[in-house]
Amino acid sequence: MLEAYRTPDRLRARIAFHERYAGKGEDFHRQLFSLVSERVEPAADARVLEVGSGTGRLWTMNAERVPPGWRITLTDASEGMVESARGAAADAGLAASVTRADVQGLPFGAGAFDLAFANHMLYHVPDLARGIAELRRVVCPGGWLVAATNGEAHLAAVRDLVAPLADVATVHGVEPLSFTLENGAAALGAEFGEVEAVRMDDALEVDDAEVLLAYLRSMVYLPDEPGPEVTRRVSEFEESVRRRLDSGPLSVRRSTGFFLAR
Ligand SMILES: C[S@@+](CC[C@H](N)C(=O)[O-])C[C@H]1O[C@@H](n2cnc3c(N)ncnc32)[C@H](O)[C@@H]1O
DSSP states (O other): OOGGGSSSHHHHHHHHHHHHHOTTSOOHHHHHHHHHHHHOOOOTTOEEEEESOTTOHHHHTTGGGSOTTOEEEEEESOHHHHHHHHHHHHHTTOOEEEEEOOTTSOSSOTTOEEEEEEOSOGGGOSSHHHHHHHHHHHEEEEEEEEEEEEOTTTTHHHHHHHGGGGGTSEEOSOSOOSSOTTTHHHHHHTTOSOEEEEEOOEEEEEOOHHHHHHHHHTTEEOOSSOOHHHHHHHHHHHHHHHHHHHTSOEEEEEOEEEEEEO
């Protein structure tokens, strides 16, 4: 399990950044739900799965427009995320079954779902082909998979800021992704006959150094006992981020979207 997702804290720092700066456009999970609803019309009692559901945000952000008859199953490989999604679904009044499951070995029968979501998670899966084959297996013939992911240019300005710390800390999120808007159609095409890509690109004007730093810290894993050199480099890095934003907002391109496959 990726250390970043053992508890929801790091994911929450990233969500807070997007919530703060995506204010002008529609929220990602709201927009995703709208775009999928325009293209797919599941039955009123559809069986709907999300793998890697994280904090369950897709559902809490769309609670009032989820058809009441949908039978929703949320899964995540991390127990901390499962607990978080279970609490969020209950708070939002959604009757969802929430269980721990790895997408590489789903505990469901063939064709058990009419619609499955795998949002911003396939690039974490060690055996991507197996994860996609599992999704193909559990989605019924004619059913749909929605797989949201990022493009190669996503948050490049943010990645450039944190990259210099890579020689004193482990920096996650700067390595190329295994499943992107550029290469994902080929990976899904190995299992699904029809794959459509929908882009949702935009740009953020980031002006709050502390919100940006919280996001950057969510990418950085310091040694257990950082020595004086590491501490000095981290404080220099934080100062350089503050100085950068003192000189004006940082324009950050988001390259994101989803695949619709069946
Ligand atoms: C970036 S978060 C996305 C969460 C959610 N889908 C969303 O859109 O907010 C990635 C999630 O995938 C989960 N994950 C990573 N590898 C997984 C795997 N092999 N099987 C199931 N879930 C996995 C992580 O625990 C984490 O909750």
